[in-house]
Every structure is written in structure tokens, then in C-alpha cells.
Amino acid sequence: MNKIFALTKKELHSLFSSPVAYIILIVMLSLFNIFFFLSIEQNREVSLRDVFQLMEFMLVFFIPLLTMRLFSEEKSNGTMEFLLTAPLTHTMIVLGKYFSMLIFFTLLIGLTLSYYFIVEYFGEPDPSSILSGYLGIWLEGAFFIAVGLLASSWTANQIIAAMVSYLILFSLYFATSFTQYVSGPAEHFLIQLSTHTHLENFAIGIITPSDIVYYLAGILLCLVLTRLSIDNRLWH
Amino acid sequence: MVKQISKNFGSFQALDEVSFEMNKGDIVGLLGKNGAGKTTLMRILTSFITASSGMVAVDGDDMTKHSVKIRQKIGYLPEKPPLYGDMTVQYYLKFAAEIKSVPKNKRLSQLAKVLEECGLEQVRQKTIATLSKGYKQRVGIAQAIIHEPKLLILDEPTSGLDPMQIQQVLALIKSQRDQRTVLLSTHSLTEIEQVAQRVLLIKSGRIVLDDSLDRLLRNAGATQSQPLTLEQVFVNHHQPQPPVNQGSHASDE
Numbered sequence: 395m396n397k398i399f400a401l402t403k404k405e406l407h408s409l410f411s412s413p414v415a416y417i418i419l420i421v422m423l424s425l426f427n428i429f430f431f432l433s434i435e436q437n438r439e440v441s442l443r444d445v446f447q448l449m450e451f452m453l454v455f456f457i458p459l460l461t462m463r464l465f466s467e468e469k470s471n472g473t474m475e476f477l478l479t480a481p482l483t484h485t486m487i488v489l490g491k492y493f494s495m496l497i498f499f500t501l502l503i504g505l506t507l508s509y510y511f512i513v514e515y516f517g518e519p520d521p522s523s524i525l526s527g528y529l530g531i532w533l534e535g536a537f538f539i540a541v542g543l544l545a546s547s548w549t550a551n552q553i554i555a556a557m558v559s560y561l562i563l564f565s566l567y568f569a570t571s572f573t574q575y576v577s578g579p580a581e582h583f584l585i586q587l588s589t590h591t592h593l594e595n596f597a598i599g600i601i602t603p604s605d606i607v608y609y610l611a612g613i614l615l616c617l618v619l620t621r622l623s624i625d626n627r628l629w630h
Numbered sequence: 631m632v633k634q635i636s637k638n639f640g641s642f643q644a645l646d647e648v649s650f651e652m653n654k655g656d657i658v659g660l661l662g663k664n665g666a667g668k669t670t671l672m673r674i675l676t677s678f679i680t681a682s683s684g685m686v687a688v689d690g691d692d693m694t695k696h697s698v699k700i701r702q703k704i705g706y707l708p709e710k711p712p713l714y715g716d717m718t719v720q721y722y723l724k725f726a727a728e729i730k731s732v733p734k735n736k737r738l739s740q741l742a743k744v745l746e747e748c749g750l751e752q753v754r755q756k757t758i759a760t761l762s763k764g765y766k767q768r769v770g771i772a773q774a775i776i777h778e779p780k781l782l783i784l785d786e787p788t789s790g791l792d793p794m795q796i797q798q799v800l801a802l803i804k805s806q807r808d809q810r811t812v813l814l815s816t817h818s819l820t821e822i823e824q825v826a827q828r829v830l831l832i833k834s835g836r837i838v839l840d841d842s843l844d845r846l847l848r849n850a851g852a853t854q855s856q857p858l859t860l861e862q863v864f865v866n867h868h869q870p871q872p873p874v875n876q877g878s879h880a881s882d883e
Contacts, residue, residue: 396728397728397729397731400725400728400729401729404714404725408714408716408717411716411717412716471712471714471715472708472711472712473714474712475673475678475708475712476708476712476773477729478677478678479676479677479678479701479704479708480726480729480730481698481699481701481702481729481730481731481777482698482701627679
């Protein structure tokens with residue numbers, strides 16, 4: 395556990411010792427704030443439902459920028475050899491990197507919690523639906539980070555890692571758009587595959603085991619595949 | 631112990647049944663031309679890549695079964711020092727100590743020891759990206775020895791350094807003699823002559839020579855009117871073999 399913590403700390407150190415972390419925080423929070431005020435202005439509702447859905451769309455763009463360097467940079471700098479020849483298991487390396495991004499993402503989402511207090515000042519929001527919405531967006535971000543980590547483990551090129559992440563995340567996000575071309579089980583499969591379907595429930599205050607299992611299974615699958623990618627040195 | 635290690639990359643055979651043993655306190659020079667298989671062999675010994683066949687054991691532990699345990703006993707400096715440019719020297723070495731299981735109560739003393747041993751005290755607070763190549767190499771060696779490994783593997787540690795820096799790095803390697811076994815690869819034969827007690831010569835993925843440096847030069851010299859240098863031994867092993875005589879009529883055909 396100490397070694398995972400050391401790796402997490404090292405990743406956060408790298409992130410915050412460059413302007414990248416601050417730029418991402420400032421840009422993302424600015425965009426979230428604009429969406430929040432526009433949504434309140436237009437809907438006149440004491441709800442964050444639309445804000446969560448806009449956040450989801452923004453995460454599709456933002457997470458790959460955050461995760462593309464995780465493994466790709468180590469490979470191009472030659473430091474992957476350092477990590478893989480140190481007395482660390484590959485699972486430790488994967489989890490150390492994953493947790494660092496999860497902490498950064500939690501910080502980003504945590505900084506938007508003020509939205510709840512703002513809508514509460516103007517009306518009487520349903521706290522449970524806002525809390526479930528936050529849980530949903532956090533699970534979705536955690537899933538997207540796992541996808542980005544996986545893509546980064548496949549290549550030494552950060553741009554390729556980002557592009558592959560975009561391809562997977564857009565496919566997941568827009569999966570329901572393809573339902574018009576199929577029917578029956580395939581249609582049902584695409585609806586269930588879409589991240590949008592599952593976040594919608596959280597955003598309106600419904601927490602179902604199937605939605606939670608969707609995100610947790612997605613995270614676990616990506617982390618296991620990342621571990622396998624490292625085991626098999628797939629970037630070579 | 632390395633026993634009949636082979637490594638194939640597709641149809642290319644990088645290593646062909648390589649076997650040798652190293653004893654405690656040995657400084658072994660691994661010689662060979664570019665592409666002979668030196669780096670592949672070192673990467674297998676550090677479990678960065680796996681062998682296609684054969685066995686590696688350190689202190690009796692099989693690499694395939696106890697990879698993490700063996701990596702704890704090995705310090706490795708790859709050809710390109712694996713450094714994080716955005717970290718200070720001290721932060722990087724602390725990180726290396728943490729992931730290499732140096733006990734918490736020994737980390738600071740161990741850090742101070744390697745900073746002194748590698749002559750890095752003056753630059754401990756400097757960002758690695760701003761250091762000269764010689765200092766970067768020394769930071770690379772410092773991370774390799776911070777956990778007191780029994781076996782130190784150095785892949786071309788003097789590559790690209792100026793003569794002064796080379797002497798400093800060689801002195802540092804020599805100072806490791808009493809503490810650990812060292813496997814060192816380099817293109818410079820004079821460097822091997824300065825630090826190694828034993829030479830392994832690898833050619834096209836096979837070990838073609840494995841002898842102590844003294845005996846190698848003495849024996850080789852005994853057949854000549856004057857003693858040979860390691861460079862001559864190396865060249866002799868890489869000279870094209872004369873064609874096999876096919877008989878007295880061969881040239882006529």
C-alpha cells in the first residue's frame with residue numbers, strides 16, 4: 395500500500411509541478427460555472443440535472459487530456475524501465491497512477507460543490523438528487539479515467555493515447571445514437587452501453603444497482619486490461 | 631546464475647543459450663559490438679523483458695517465480711538514465727527509496743549516504759532537467775544503489791560523458807566492489823581494464839569468451855611476442871574467420 399501511495403504522490407507531484415493541472419482546473423471550472431449560470435438562468439429550476447449532463451459531455455473532452463501522459467510519457471522518457479525493474483507489482487503501478495488521477499478529478503468535482511449552496515440560497519433543492527448526481531458524475535469520471543489509463547498503456551505517443559481515448563469515450567457517450575439502425579437485443583445493448591443512459595438516472599436522483607455495477611465493472615475491466623497491457627509490454 | 635537463456639524477437643534470435651555465473655564481489659565487464667545482445671541480456675536479468683527460454687536465478691531464487699523479490703536485490707541503470715526531469719535530485723531519490731522498500735527509518739540516512747557516495751550533495755535541491763549529463767548519470771547510479779542491492783547492473787554508464795566525468799563514474803563503480811556484485815557493459819575496453827576483474831564477450835547473442843581479465847591478457851599474450859591488450863583480444867574475436875580450406879582443388883574450380 396505504501397508503494398501505491400508513493401506512486402500516487404509522484405504522479406500528483408508531476409501534475410502540479412507543471413502548469414497543466416492549474417490550466418485544466420481553471421478552464422474546466424470556468425466552463426462548469428458558465429454552464430451552471432446559463433442553466434439556472436434559462437430553466438429557473440433549483441436543480442443541477444442539466445449541469446451534470448453538461449459536465450458529462452465536458453468530461454469526454456477533458457479526461458483524455460489528463461490521462462494521455464500517464465504511461466505514454468514514462469515510455470517515451472525511458473522511465474517505464476525504471477518502474478518495471480523496481481520491486482513493484484504491475485498492479486501497484488496501475489493503481490498508483492489511477493488513484494492520482496482520481497484524487498485530481500475528485501478535487502475538480504469537489505470545487506463545484508458550491509453550486510448546491512447557491513441553488514439552496516435561491517430555493518429548496520432536493521439534496522438527495524443533487525448528491526446522487528454528484529455520485530453519478532464522480533463514478534463516470536472514474537470510469538473515463540480508467541479508459542484513458544488503458545489507452546495510455548497501449549502507446550508511447552501521447553497524442554495517439556488521447557485519440558484512442560476520445561474514440562472509446564465518444565463511442566460510449568453516443569452509443570444510443572446508433573439505436574436507430576438496430577433493433578431488439580442489439581438496441582437494448584447499445585442503450586445499456588451508453589454512459590449517458592446511466593448518468594441520466596443519477597442526475598434525476600435515482601440510484602440503481604445496475605447503474606453502479608455498470609461503472610464499477612467498466613473501471614475494473616479497464617484496470618485489468620491495463621495491467622495485462624503492461625504485463626505484455628503491448629507498446630513495443 | 632544465468633542458464634541457457636535464449637531470446638527471440640520474431641525470427642531474430644537476440645540471445646542464444648547464454649549461460650554464466652557471477653560470484654559475490656565480482657565486477658564483470660560485458661563486452662560486445664552494437665547489437666550483440668548486451669542490452670537484451672541486461673533487460674532479462676532485471677526482468678524488464680522475459681527470456682524465450684532458459685533460467686535466471688539470483689541467490690537461488692528463480693526469476694519467473696520470485697520476480698519482485700529478485701528485483702529487490704538488483705539495482706539497474708539502463709543505457710538512458712531513467713530520470714524525471716521535473717523532480718529535484720532529492721525528491722527523485724526519496725521516491726526511488728520508497729518504491730524500493732527502503733525502511734522508513736532508514737530512508738534519510740540512506741539518502742545522505744548515496745548523495746555523498748555519488749557526489750550529489752551540492753545539487754540535491756536542483757531540478758534534474760537542469761543538471762549536466764555527468765550529474766544525471768550519477769543520479770542514475772544513485773537510484774540504482776539506494777536500496778543496497780546485491781547485484782548492480784549498469785548498461786553503458788559512461789556513454790556520452792567527458793573524460794573527467796568518465797573517471798568519476800568509474801571510481802564510483804570501483805567503490806562498489808566490496809559491497810556488491812557488478813555487471814557492467816561498455817564499448818570502452820580501457821574502462822573494462824580499469825574496473826573489471828572478469829570479462830564476458832558476447833557475439834551475435836552467444837557468450838564467446840568468459841575469463842578473468844588477468845588470465846585473459848596473460849594467456850593471450852603468451853602466444854605472442856608481446857602481451858596483448860584487451861582491445862586486441864576483442865578485435866581477434868571479431869575478425870572474419872578465414873574460409874575453410876575445401877581441399878587443394880577448391881581454388882581451381
